[in-house]
Amino acid sequence: MKRFENLQQFINTHFNEQPTSLNVVTGDASFRRYYRLNCKGEHFIVMDSDPNKVNNAPYISLNKVFTEQGFLLPKIIVSDELQGFFILSDLGSTHLADMLGDTNRTEHYKELINLSVKWAKTPASDVMQAYNEDFIKLELDIFSQWLVTGFINESLSVDQKIMWKTSSELLIKAMLAQPIVTVHRDYHSRNIMNNNGQWAIIDYQDAVRGPLCYDLVSLLRDCYFKLPDAELISLLGFAYKEFTDQDLIIDTSFNEFKYYFDLTGLQRHLKAAGIFCRLYLRDGKSGYLDNILPTLNYIIEVAANYSELTALSEWIKNIIVPKVMDKLAKERA
Structure with a gap:
């Protein structure tokens, strides 16, 4: 519960306390959790990746590597690496x-x-x-x-x-x-x-x-x-x-x-x-x-x-x- 409160604070800070809605996205096999966030009609993905459970360094470094090679990946818009919170671009829901x-x-x-x-x-x-x-x-x-x-x-x-x-x-x-x-x-x-x-x-x-x-x-x-x-x-x-x-x-x-x-x-x-x-x-x-x-x-x-x-x-x-x-x-x- 404390972690979710910290996540909400991270989101509120980035969006200047504007009203947002947060909905759980089906998770993957890792320890990460994903949410779809809506703010004034715009959609984002929020990733909760606890650094006590997940090493986030490869995610960040390889995002740059593969993006520079021309691949379409979720863009890291803002992050709090110490807490393991990320706001990402939303690539939709079609796999x-x-x-x-x-x-x-x-x-x-x-x-x-x-x-x-x-x-x-x-x-x-x-x-x-x-x-x-x-x-x-x-x-x-x-x-x-x-x-x-x-x-x-x-x-x-x-x-x-x-x-x-x-x-x-x-x-x-x-x-x-x-x-x-x-x-x-x-x-x-x-x-x-x-x-x-x-x-x-x-x-x-x-x-x-x-x-x-x-x-x-x-x-x-x-x-x-x-x-x-x-x-x-x-x-x-x-x-x-x-x-x-x-x-x-x-x-x-x-x-x-x-x-x-x-x-x-x-x-x-x-x-x-x-x-x-x-x-x-x-x-x-x-x-x-x-x-x-x-x-x-x-x-x-x-x-x-x-x-x-x-x-x-x-x-x-x-x-x-x-x-x-x-x-x-x-x-x-």
């Missing part, structure tokens, strides 16, 4: 997620693939972490810690531990073998907006220098929306051509490119499934529980296509998924 039923959906995706090429070419910044072996492994551990141990209380046998170690090493190797570019890390339908016909990007603060295929996986194998297989393959071919034409990949066949795409997707979806469990167990957010099984199904389907990963696919299909289903049923009872 890519709201446009996935459009008849020209494929064209939307092609435009966003082209935009991801430009994003990938953004020069490195000191704020961007290196998405290195330790970082990738740390993310894989989210799955084992929060889903396997935390959510379903499963213990691994000796053979399963070997399988998990071998699979993880293969995924890490495939990710490190790719060209290193600037990566958004959450380039999906809920973080891409359409503002008067122009694509805008939000939640950019976790950008890193990492594998080329990561953002493409986020976009085309979205945890919140599944593209039909034929459309996905067509768009993957389009991306391969664009990446090749822009010299982001050199002397790489389409099959090699797809291999990198698939294995990068496996790592991302293992991490995501673990994060959905962590959001529930640690943060009390149940809104992501419905996304666990679709995300695990991605892993089962893709891993089954590679002989060295069939054991991973079978383990998740036969051991993990049934126990997740049981746990979900109990939690919803």
Whole structure:
């Protein structure tokens, strides 16, 4: 309550005590809170990002970096960095997620693939972490810690531990073998907006220098929306051509490119499934529980296509998924 009072004071100071209205905007998976503010017919977004819980330095620094590269991002109009209060430009409420039923959906995706090429070419910044072996492994551990141990209380046998170690090493190797570019890390339908016909990007603060295929996986194998297989393959071919034409990949066949795409997707979806469990167990957010099984199904389907990963696919299909289903049923009872 005290924090909200301080937020109101911050708003009143900026708007010279003019009458304003404040409405909660659906939050994201972070500790940040968002509000839509109306003042004399103008709309703004207010972000409450407690510096005791969130490091706001990357948000501020990368806003400047990506804006200077020509991307449309929320403009920081005024901020109180000590308290973690921000007034941002309002980019509307239309996300890519709201446009996935459009008849020209494929064209939307092609435009966003082209935009991801430009994003990938953004020069490195000191704020961007290196998405290195330790970082990738740390993310894989989210799955084992929060889903396997935390959510379903499963213990691994000796053979399963070997399988998990071998699979993880293969995924890490495939990710490190790719060209290193600037990566958004959450380039999906809920973080891409359409503002008067122009694509805008939000939640950019976790950008890193990492594998080329990561953002493409986020976009085309979205945890919140599944593209039909034929459309996905067509768009993957389009991306391969664009990446090749822009010299982001050199002397790489389409099959090699797809291999990198698939294995990068496996790592991302293992991490995501673990994060959905962590959001529930640690943060009390149940809104992501419905996304666990679709995300695990991605892993089962893709891993089954590679002989060295069939054991991973079978383990998740036969051991993990049934126990997740049981746990979900109990939690919803």
